[in-house]
Amino acid sequence: MEKDLAPKYLIHKDEKLYFAFAVIVSIIGYLFLIVSIVGFIVWLGFAILSMFLYGLMMAQIRVNGIRLSDKQFPEVFEKVRELCERMEIRVVPDIYVIESGGALNAFASRFFRKNMVVLYSDVFDLINSADDGELSFIIAHELAHIKRNHISKQLFILPAMWIPFLSEAYSRGCEYTCDRMAAYYTNNAEASMNGLTMLGIGKSLFKKVNRREYLLQSSQEKGFFPWLAEKISTHPPLPKRIDEIQMFVGDSSSSAFRRTSRAMWLVVGIVLVIFTFAGIGFLYSDEIEEAVNSIVLDANSITNDVSSDEDSTIMVQAVAEGDIAKVKEQLESGIDPDIQDADGWTPLMWAAQDNNVDLIQLFIEAGADLELQDYYEETALMKAASQDHVEAIALLIEAGADPNMASESYGWTPLMTAATSGNLEAARMLLEAGANPKSKDGDNFTAFLHAKKEGYKEIADLIKQYEDNVN
Template sequence: MEERLVHDNEKAYYTLCLVISIITYLGLILSIIGIFYIIIGFIITIFVQGISVGHIRNNGVKLTERQFPEIFERARNIALQMGVSDVPDIFIVESGGTLNAFATHFLGRNFIVLYSDVVELSKEGHKEELDFIIAHELSHIKRKHVTKQILILPALWIPFLGNAYSRACEYTCDRMAASYINNSAFAVNALAILAVGKRLFVDIDIIEYIQTAKSESGFFIWLSQVLSTHPPLPKRIEEIQHFNRMIDVFKVTKVG
């Protein structure tokens, strides 16, 4: 089941990045001095990531059985349903109105960070949309996207390639999250919320949103997309809808 949820581009780009990275690592090792570059790069990466995670742990509010217990329980249930037995630490941080979330990994521990305005969705009756966002970040952990990026770091420095891999990973996580909450409509709602906010999303015409986005073209539109780590939201919504139709066809074919 899980393999069917993985976007084909993720597999292709990861394989390409892995081959390039292995060749780069071998070249650095054979040059002897390259070993020191690898060690220094690794130390810098750990140091920067450690400071970032330390800031989150110092200032964020950690979900526990006593701290936002309902959201904590829902997140734990989603994680267990997805087969993520080691439930990551989940923190809420103030976001200044930004709607976002992300997953990270540091020294063997996984973390999910939810921006406060995203968590407020649950307080305003949109619990399933928050479930999708949590499931999306859990999918990054399940697929080990963060740790894989460290492994293929040399390839990620190549212009456009690293971003292309990252966008493919986002498509995969959207698929997995929509599948595990078992409702593509809530998945579309969650992405619409990221597009126009937690109040205006109820009035958005999704079909019109997708069609008008397709009508926008030009060099800088293209450049913006290929330089981004995330696909445009209209494309993510359309991808979920398309994949959901494919799953429905598969189910009908299987029953027949």
């Protein structure tokens, strides 16, 4: 593609305009919800029910669909990775293929903080033909939804999504943007237009379609019902999408379609005050969008406990492999040293579990919280004690880890961990560091009783010696 454009010029004007309208409508809607307790409860109930049903649908796809990976359709997965790198999408989303019953479609989604792209199997069949450029366009289109944060933005402007015609208008603007971005990043306008034609007639006949005639035919469909059918649809007509790509890449000197007034949708009931404010919103649409993106990122950071699951996975993988250079790179990029994975483990806990003293020292220097507990209320010191890693124990204690730090709900201590694990040297080091041998857990058991129960006589005798010296 000849055009050398900054990404912001890929954004279709309809997306910017209707997003500004939607923000204003949503702000008004949220104000009404704030002053109406009943309205807020109804809205909250509806939102929870919608999220629950949506979660069920996405879960069905994740448990039944085929997820692309290095070992599952690796050639397409590599293509996805290349597109993500080109589009500056830092984390490759999960790509699933599902049986479609002959339907040609794909969509982007988000499931509990994970971005997803779902491809229908009949579209995915293009990998078995020479038409992989069309498949690349469809994948890039869905990746563009992720790059533009369309899913998160729709949650932010949820009140506006209940307004007839407005939500559909915004959605159509987003589709035009994603078509542009897909054509731009795949650098294949012809395959992009072919891909859209294929969605209209199927993967066998699309190359035989006279595209110009197809566009002219659609442009001649006039009247109320064709107009209404478009206005209540979340996607523009396929010929219009093809025409927009032609105009965007400069392949057509004239458009087959007459562009209608932006005020057309007002006749269906949008109030005059919204129209007045929308002009102001459009003038400042870039600033509004930056503010919303900031809110979305802040909300994601709260939901993800400071950092995302993807960041956690990258860091955990680096620690598990003992890749010190990669860990340093992650820390220097701003990743929180106390980032937690799905079980609440921090990188320091993983390093303590592996007795990797170099990484432990690195995380200590980075300011890692030595007393942080995972979801089972275990600290890094407990992880080291359970494995009898004396080097890790010594380093953690020297850095200030409390040998008497107990779990809040059960009163479990590092010494109890060493006692039940049969780790004599770990128990000795903890006692020498000041571990209280008389501490009791929720069952009123001391470390001594745990050692006796498990049959570790030598550890029990050692703990008993220290018990006798404690007043």
